Amino acid sequence: MDLYTFLYDLATGPLLWISFLTFIIGSLFRAGLYIMASRKMDKVTHEHFSLKYVFLGLVRWILPINRSVKKNPVFTILGYIFHICLIVVPIWYVGHISLWEDSRFGWTWTAIPDEWADYMTLTFLAIAVFFLLRRIFSKDIRLISTFSDYLLLVVTALPFLTGYFLSHGTLENVSFFGENMELIHMLCGELMLILIPFTKLSHFILFFFSRGATAVEFGRRGYSV
Numbered sequence: 001m002d003l004y005t006f007l008y009d010l011a012t013g014p015l016l017w018i019s020f021l022t023f024i025i026g027s028l029f030r031a032g033l034y035i036m037a038s039r040k041m042d043k044v045t046h047e048h049f050s051l052k053y054v055f056l057g058l059v060r061w062i063l064p065i066n067r068s069v070k071k072n073p074v075f076t077i078l079g080y081i082f083h084i085c086l087i088v089v090p091i092w093y094v095g096h097i098s099l100w101e102d103s104r105f106g107w108t109w110t111a112i113p114d115e116w117a118d119y120m121t122l123t124f125l126a127i128a129v130f131f132l133l134r135r136i137f138s139k140d141i142r143l144i145s146t147f148s149d150y151l152l153l154v155v156t157a158l159p160f161l162t163g164y165f166l167s168h169g170t171l172e173n174v175s176f177f178g179e180n181m182e183l184i185h186m187l188c189g190e191l192m193l194i195l196i197p198f199t200k201l202s203h204f205i206l207f208f209f210s211r212g213a214t215a216v217e218f219g220r221r222g223y224s225v
Contacts, residue, residue, distance in 0.1 A: 159189040
């Protein structure tokens with residue numbers, strides 16, 4: 001067995017399961033830790049917990065109708081588009097859905113058109129480059145940025161970049177990438193999944209808890225989010 005075959009079997013077998021289980025279990029664990037810490041430090045919030053406040057607060061933050069939109073409309077709108085593409089493309093891309101169809105689960109759902117996936121991928125990558133350059137050249141943002149901020153942005157963008165190259169055969173003429181792009185794409189995606197629970201990428205789930213707590217606090221005080 002050559003090295004490529006070994007790595008491919010690893011990426012499509014044990015490492016795939018490890019990445020998904022790490023992502024799911026780790027995310028639930030982080031959420032549990034957040035709730036436990038919140039119960040100790042924010043007792044007042046839990047005493048006044050209200051699903052109404054949580055729902056209204058999350059709606060205001062998920063939809064572009066919160067105060068941050070007015071303060072920084074361009075960055076906020078780009079952030080919304082960035083996260084929409086980040087969620088939609090991996091889940092509704094036809095190539096990914098076909099993998100679930102062929103798996104032991106046999107799951108399937110309606111895919112977005114390939115043209116949409118291409119446009120959203122390129123849009124995502126363009127915004128990722130903008131965010132990276134903003135961290136590099138904006139003095140205020142650079143002062144509060146750490147190495148992990150730059151690294152995580154690159155890690156998040158790599159599955160999209162390699163996925164686009166793979167689906168379009170962009171680097172087929174380059175022997176190493178042409179022969180290994182599928183493997184590279186899978187490894188990049190699995191790396192991102194594994195890192196999510198242990199890094200700032202965990203905000204994808206902690207966001208709902210933190211914003212929900214903020215909404216309860218603001219709601220009980222009679223303020224709008």
